Amino acid sequence: MEWVWTNFGLIWGLTLSQVWLSALPIVIGFVVSIPLGYLASRSRVARSILLSLGGILYTIPSLALFIIIPVIIGTSILDPINVIIALTIYAIAIMVRSAADAFAAVPEPVQDSATAVGFSRFQRFFAVDLPLSGPVLLAGIRVVSVSTVSLVSIGSVIGVSSLGFLFTDGFQRSFFTEIWAGIVGTLIIAAVFDVILVLVGRLLMPWNRRSSPKLARVVASKRSVVLR
Amino acid sequence: MDLISQGFAWIFAPAQWVGGGSIQVRLGEHLYYTGVSLAIAVVIAVPIGLYIGHTGKGRGLAIAVSNISRALPTLGLLAALVLLLGIGLLPAVIVLVILGIPPLLAGVYAGIESVDPQTVDAARAMGMTELQILLKVEIPLGAALIIGGFRAATLQIIATTVVAAYFSLGGLGRFLIDGQSQNDYPKLVGGAILVIALALVVDGLLALIQKLVVPSVSAGTRSTRRTARGGAIPPVAQSRTLIKEGQ
Numbered sequence: 284m285e286w287v288w289t290n291f292g293l294i295w296g297l298t299l300s301q302v303w304l305s306a307l308p309i310v311i312g313f314v315v316s317i318p319l320g321y322l323a324s325r326s327r328v329a330r331s332i333l334l335s336l337g338g339i340l341y342t343i344p345s346l347a348l349f350i351i352i353p354v355i356i357g358t359s360i361l362d363p364i365n366v367i368i369a370l371t372i373y374a375i376a377i378m379v380r381s382a383a384d385a386f387a388a389v390p391e392p393v394q395d396s397a398t399a400v401g402f403s404r405f406q407r408f409f410a411v412d413l414p415l416s417g418p419v420l421l422a423g424i425r426v427v428s429v430s431t432v433s434l435v436s437i438g439s440v441i442g443v444s445s446l447g448f449l450f451t452d453g454f455q456r457s458f459f460t461e462i463w464a465g466i467v468g469t470l471i472i473a474a475v476f477d478v479i480l481v482l483v484g485r486l487l488m489p490w491n492r493r494s495s496p497k498l499a500r501v502v503a504s505k506r507s508v509v510l511r
Numbered sequence: 512m513d514l515i516s517q518g519f520a521w522i523f524a525p526a527q528w529v530g531g532g533s534i535q536v537r538l539g540e541h542l543y544y545t546g547v548s549l550a551i552a553v554v555i556a557v558p559i560g561l562y563i564g565h566t567g568k569g570r571g572l573a574i575a576v577s578n579i580s581r582a583l584p585t586l587g588l589l590a591a592l593v594l595l596l597g598i599g600l601l602p603a604v605i606v607l608v609i610l611g612i613p614p615l616l617a618g619v620y621a622g623i624e625s626v627d628p629q630t631v632d633a634a635r636a637m638g639m640t641e642l643q644i645l646l647k648v649e650i651p652l653g654a655a656l657i658i659g660g661f662r663a664a665t666l667q668i669i670a671t672t673v674v675a676a677y678f679s680l681g682g683l684g685r686f687l688i689d690g691q692s693q694n695d696y697p698k699l700v701g702g703a704i705l706v707i708a709l710a711l712v713v714d715g716l717l718a719l720i721q722k723l724v725v726p727s728v729s730a731g732t733r734s735t736r737r738t739a740r741g742g743a744i745p746p747v748a749q750s751r752t753l754i755k756e757g758q
Contacts, residue, residue, distance in 0.1 A: 342714045344670035346687055347706040354514045354700055360691075429582045436584040440677050441691060447586050454590040454678065462594065466587040473582040 286460050294449070298468055300363075301445040305432045305472070307367050312374025312431075313424050319375070320382020321408065330383055337376035345369060345437050366438040373434065374427045381423025385416035414488065421484040425477055432473040436465070446472075518700030527701075532685070534705065540681035541709065544672050548604050549665060552611030560616045560660075564623025564653070565645055573620055577613035585610060585671050593678045603675045610671055611664040618660010622653025654724045662717040666710060673706050683709060 287294065323330040343351075348369040353360045356368070389412050397411045436447025446465045453461030521527060527534050563569045585606065592602035626649045634648045650657070676684025686702025689695070 338714075339711065342666055342710050343707050344666075344673045344710055346670070346673045346684065347703040347710075350687060350699055350703040351707065354518075360699075426581070429578070433582055433584045436586045437674055440586065440674065440688070447584065450584070450587045450590040451677070454594060457594060459591065459594055462587055462590045466584060466591065469584045469587065470582055 284460075286458075287464050294446075294464060294468065297444060297446050297448055298472065301432070301435050301447075301469070301472060304363060304366055304435045304438065304443070304445055305370065305428075305476070308370035308374045308431050309424065309428050309476070311371050312378050312427060313420075315371075316375050316378035316382045317413075317420075319379045321386050321412070323379060323383035324386035333379050334383065337379050340372050341376040345373075345434050346440060348372070349438060349441050349443075361442045363438070363443050366435065366443045370431050370434055374431055377427050377430070378423050381426075382416070382420060385419035385423070386412055388419065389415045417484070417488045421480065421488075425480050428476045428480060429473050432476060433469060436469060514696055514700050515704070517697040518704050521697035521701035522704060537681060537683050537685055538705070538709070541669070541672055541683045544600070544603060544607065544675070544680070544682055545665065545668050548607035548611055548668050551604070551608045552615055552664060552668075553661075555608070556612045556615035556664075557619055560619025560657075561623060561645060561650075563616075564620035565641070565649065567624075570620070573616050577617045580610065580613040586674055586677075589671075589675055589678055598679045600680070603672070603678070603680050606675070607668045607671055611668050614663035614667060615660045618663065619653075619657050622656030622660070623649045624653075625656055626652045655721055658717065658721040658724060662714060662721065665717060666714055669710055669713060 319333055323333045349365055350360065352358075352365045352368050353362060358364055393411060393415065394407065397407045402410060435445045436450060439445055439447030439451050446468045449461045449465030449468070453459070453465065522534065530536075559569075560573070563573050588609070589603065589606050592606055596602040596605075623645075630652065631644060631648060634644045639647065672680075672682045673684035673687065676682050676688045683702060683706050686698055686705065690697075690699030690702055
């Protein structure tokens with residue numbers, strides 16, 4: 284414990300980079316997945332293409348992806364951008380499926396009545412489809428968030444600094460406390476992200492306050508089948 | 512892009528296929544670690560998953576286990592256990608088993624739970640014992656999701672075995688770790704290509720099995736077939752679970 288306090292500066296710095304390295308893929312992944320998921324919910328062909336592509340990309344082990352990405356896009360192998368891109372790919376692979384299911388679950392009569400009262404397609408998407416898909420989207424992004432935070436640390440094997448540094452460094456120095464601090468730190472970040480997402484969900488979907496955790500739990504449990 | 516062709520050249524160079532650290536030896540190690548860990552995880556997770564799915568008891572526990580395990584950083588877990596137990600196969604296998612259990616557990620219980628309660632009631636009304644219901648109705652109808660869980664567990668274990676190479680273990684991850692520390696880029700990229708190929712081939716084979724085991728029967732199990740194709744849970748199944756939970 285004493286080590287943690289004397290090295291608080293180091294740990295804090297690593298925590299901040301871990302937060303950045305995971306927050307960016309979560310946010311970008313979410314934003315990109317919404318239109319893709321909507322597309323997948325409207326067209327059978329788009330659905331099968333997007334979901335199988337996502338499945339294939341998600342199959343690639345993270346360490347291998349961290350190494351292949353710089354080779355393909357020509358960045359340096361130590362560049363943190365590689366980790367961000369890889370984790371964004373994973374986030375999209377999970378989130379598109381969630382979003383496609385969420386949009387597909389919006390009842391057709393509701394959509395039809397929105398059209399009947401004069402909503403354009405664009406208006407309908409933002410005023411009807413998106414809010415009604417909210418709880419399932421939230422469940423999906425919570426899963427993405429947790430797995431992204433824990434995957435970031437693997438980047439430290441190839442020298443991209445995050446709390447994972449405490450794992451590799453602690454191992455090399457045979458120093459258990461350091462590893463322990465890293466694990467606890469990662470779990471805390473994951474928990475804080477989750478709380479933030481739930482709070483944002485409550486803020487954006489006040490009508491859903493009572494049913495949302497339940498739905499989220501169910502969907503999250505189902506999702507875990509396809510997750511690593 | 513040039514590095515990719517260098518990576519392939521590295522893979523196909525005869526030197527990589529002889530000696531103690533050859534590709535086939537590393538591949539064998541990788542498959543061995545994966546197989547052993549998967550077998551142990553199956554022995555632990557499948558009975559528990561069947562019990563939870565069939566009785567509905569302990570569902571919250573299973574969800575909690577899979578959520579917590581998803582948040583655990585694999586690298587930290589490996590580092591801690593290797594430090595605790597020493598370098599070798601045992602700590603790695605323990606971590607691999609720990610990581611393989613949640614997806615298996617989730618797949619098995621979700622598969623059993625996805626079976627239409629009416630179908631189960633019908634089987635019960637026909638006089639089937641609980642064991643018969645499980646073996647002849649629930650497992651076959653939930654097979655797609657069960658194998659989906661097995662698939663997820665296998666890939667999780669394959670991916671973590673790659674990382675385990677950092678802790679002086681064998682397997683294909685060796686090429687990545689050694690390539691990185693020796694600044695040997697063809698080896699690094701070649702190793703990454705091998706890892707990706709292994710994951711895709713294994714996943715493809717399991718996807719094929721998943722397709723083959725799904726019974727193609729009447730309209731009643733349409734949702735089962737859909738899950739087999741996409742791997743996703745159709746909204747129908749979700750809402751059914753919701754209804755059940757609401758009761």
